[in-house]
Amino acid sequence: MSRCGRVALLGPPNAGKSTLLNALLGQKVTIVTPKPQTTRNQIVGILTADGAQAIFMDTPGLTQVRGRLSRTMIQAIWESLRQADVIMPVIDGNLYVRHGELLEKDLAPVADVLSHDERPMLVVINKVDLFADKSLMLPLLERLQAMWPRAELFPASALTRDGLEELRTLVSQALPEGELEFPEDQISTAPVRFMVKEIIREKLFLHLRQEVPYSVAVDIESWEESAETGQTVIYAVIYVAKPMHKAMVIGHNGATIKQIGTEARKEIVELLEGKVHLELWVKVREHWTEDVAFLRDIGLLGEEL
Ligand SMILES: Nc1nc2c(ncn2[C@@H]2O[C@H](COP(=O)(O)OP(=O)(O)OP(=O)(O)O)[C@@H](O)[C@H]2O)c(=O)[nH]1
Ligand SMILES: [Mg+2]
Known part of the structure; x- marks a missing residue:
């Protein structure tokens, strides 16, 4: 068994x-x-x-x-x-x-x-x-x-x-005895888009300091696979809670967001096993951590208990 x-x-x-x-x-x-x-x-x-x-x-x-x-x-x-x-x-x-x-x-x-x-x-x-x-x-x-x-x-x-x-x-x-619930080769239940958002958030956490990582959320704005070029074109939005945080994510002359994008893209290429074009931009959304509808939209709200 x-x-x-x-x-x-x-x-x-x-x-x-x-x-x-x-x-x-x-x-x-x-x-x-x-x-x-x-x-x-x-x-x-x-x-x-x-x-x-x-x-x-x-x-x-x-x-x-x-x-x-x-x-x-x-x-x-x-x-x-x-x-x-x-x-x-x-x-x-x-x-x-x-x-x-x-x-x-x-x-x-x-x-x-x-x-x-x-x-x-x-x-x-x-x-x-x-x-x-x-x-x-x-x-x-x-x-x-x-x-x-x-x-x-x-x-x-x-x-x-x-x-x-x-x-x-x-x-x-x-483990209790029982039939396998998932196919043997499945390692995760997370959709690829969720993984991509998480990879970007990981790089944000690694490059930002103090309270800023806790004020960021990532969402995918658009995702297109070009049959011609074989490239996946991903537009992702980084939400922050304050205008000052936006400046910190972007960094001097855009250096921070460029670095985050480069590192994230490298890992997304491995995940998708193909060419990737990643565009990131930053939007301010005050008090998003308190906004139930927003949390649900970006997939952070589980079942209400
Ligand atoms: N030296 C050492 N560092 C470790 C070990 N396991 C994890 N770390 C480090 O500890 C830090 C936190 O690791 P995470 O896996 O993110 O910890 P977590 O418990 O998932 O943290 P949260 O998601 O924030 O609750 C990272 O810098 C890891 O590299 C270990 O066995 N030895
Ligand atoms: Mg953890």
């Missing part, structure tokens, strides 16, 4: 959830940046091997509610948790080895709920490549085990892929 089930990746911002998902799949399905709150909604990545299919759900980092957009992001976490057969909290091991006092506060939104949950739970203590002395982890492991006695704790590094082979096996053993 085959195995198939959903695995919810959840945890504090910047823990490496998205890096871990890409590393488990061996392919990029979700964007990664050094900044917290990169992921904004549920992203599905599918791993099928040896008759087992794990449907991973990457989620936004656990944060405080501060408006409509963050409420949407938090809903994506709870919705993923509801759907999960296996729960996979991911934490930055290096952070809590050094600042153990932050652990309880950072996990507070889910600590209690998960301690009562009956489903299999694998806790990934990520970023172990950042400290050589593994015994430094012992107090952290003890505290996690006290918080979630039924959980299996698993130190790993999504970056160096240390431990991931074993983690894949553990996940696959924890």
Whole structure:
């Protein structure tokens, strides 16, 4: 009998959830940046091997509610948790080895709920490549085990892929029996257009500072494939919340947006496996993070719970 089930990746911002998902799949399905709150909604990545299919759900980092957009992001976490057969909290091991006092506060939104949950739970203590002395982890492991006695704790590094082979096996053993839900070669459920928007947003996050990344959203204005040239012509709009942010995205003499466009295009070419012409422009849309209709239009609003 085959195995198939959903695995919810959840945890504090910047823990490496998205890096871990890409590393488990061996392919990029979700964007990664050094900044917290990169992921904004549920992203599905599918791993099928040896008759087992794990449907991973990457989620936004656990944060405080501060408006409509963050409420949407938090809903994506709870919705993923509801759907999960296996729960996979991911934490930055290096952070809590050094600042153990932050652990309880950072996990507070889910600590209690998960301690009562009956489903299999694998806790990934990520970023172990950042400290050589593994015994430094012992107090952290003890505290996690006290918080979630039924959980299996698993130190790993999504970056160096240390431990991931074993983690894949553990996940696959924890899945319930059942028929495969997706074809064996499918790795994501995200439409290509969504991926393109996310790639552009990743480059924006990488090049912008302070609060600006959190004020950007990307939408596709038009998308045409020319049969003659074999080129995909994509016009994308970058929305920002303030006129000042528009100037920052564009940069001195347009240098920043040019760089963002070049980097994004390179990755979109790989994704589409063909020639791409990418045009970016910036529009100011004040208070878009609070605008429900807009959030829905750009695909950021999930089901209302
Ligand atoms: N050294 C090291 N860095 C890592 C590891 N895993 C992730 N990172 C880095 O941590 C940062 C955050 O990674 P993400 O995968 O975007 O983290 P996330 O948990 O998805 O973050 P949000 O989407 O913001 O909640 C990036 O700079 C990664 O390169 C790891 O195992 N070791
Ligand atoms: Mg992420």
